[in-house]
């Protein structure tokens with residue numbers, strides 16, 4: 398695909414001349430919004446999502462569900478306050494075409510939903526979506542009774558020939574390349590005739606907090622889920638068949654998208670307040686309180702939200718990020734500005750994210766004068782004095798925000814295609830300028 402103008406555009410990353418001191422209202426969580434949309438679409442009664450994230454990934458999810466017959470009305474909430482989506486589930490039907498863009502949640506969570514629809518549902522997406530792993534979902538759905546036409550690679554593009562219902566039952570998958578395989582099968586599991594029992598057989602399983610998010614949200618709409626943590630077998634999740642309730646759910650701020658703003662406080666020795674930081678959450682971004690504290694900051698969770706303060710010093714870290722892989726680009730950016738080396742481990746699967754994130758971070762930080770090497774499952778980062786230059790982003794929202802963090806401390810960094818942040822955070826440049834008081 399020939400790059401368009403926006404993809405070539407360069408955004409001069411603002412340099413911070415002093416410590417930041419700001420309150421940043423971070424929009425809703427991508428992962429919670431897209432799970433809430435799927436569960437509301439599968440429910441037996443209408444539901445509400447308040448403060449949903451409106452970004453490329455969540456609008457693609459909403460449009461895909463609409464294409465399958467679900468009504469999603471955008472407007473104000475049930476009590477007249479705040480932005481909300483009302484979801485009216487209907488009989489799912491094809492023929493329909495779903496554009497997954499490059500959204501892992503859309504390409505993995507929706508084929509099981511399509512298997513429940515009456516009629517064929519065609520899935521297509523960005524060129525990168527053809528390369529991202531999907532075989533775990535496709536193979537499992539076939540075992541559970543679905544008919545799927547693909548080109549034999551176990552990847553997009555494909556057509557799910559929905560039969561209006563799916564047998565379900567036990568299935569083994571290797572989800573070492575993406576936790577979203579497990580989440581996808583569990584989310585639709587209550588609607589399969591026999592429910593579903595997912596047994597993960599691979600050696601590692603990334604992003605466990607995201608699987609917990611799936612389980613918690615299923616239970617919140619009335620599903621019965623047995624997990625390894627609730628006394629079940631290791632690596633086995635079981636969902637009982639049953640109707641799902643329509644809920645009135647307020648979406649938490651996206652804590653992974655809070656990362657660049659917290660990082661700004663850390664690298665400038667400043668202070669950032671993120672209102673509405675949840676007291677209890679399954680979002681992986683909550684680990685930032687611990688990780689960025691170890692890297693030199695301090696934080697306090699109050700009734701107003703999370704107040705994060707940088708000390709002026711930034712330290713390296715040796716950390717396994719397997720559970721919280723989506724935080725890696727932002728941590729790598731901070732590590733490149735630290736006073737000691739870092740080792741980031743447990744994230745080999747990032748090579749198949751929006752882009753090969755390990756290669757992209759290595760190349761882009763090194764082109765600004767850094768010293769990063771890839772390991773089998775992560776990165777070694779030895780901080781060096783960096784200089785300005787172009788930071789390429791490979792249509793990866795988290796590469797763009799990582800480059801912006803480096804730009805706060807290094808003059809003359811230009812971010813290619815900052816508009817790619819629209820995948821999960823469309824207003825990033827405005828929020829960043831607002832944080833800096835511009």
Ligand SMILES: O=C(O)C1=C[C@@H](OP(=O)(O)O)[C@@H](O)[C@H](O)C1
Pocket residue numbers: 427428429501502574575576577580603604607608722723746
């Ligand atoms: O289920 C989810 O909402 C997600 C799970 C994770 O995927 P992987 O397990 O594929 O890394 C994460 O990286 C992604 O950003 C969102």
Ligand SMILES: C=C(OP(=O)(O)O)C(=O)O
Pocket residue numbers: 499500501502723750751795821
């Ligand atoms: C890996 C990510 O996204 P996706 O949901 O497309 O997998 C991410 O947001 O960092």
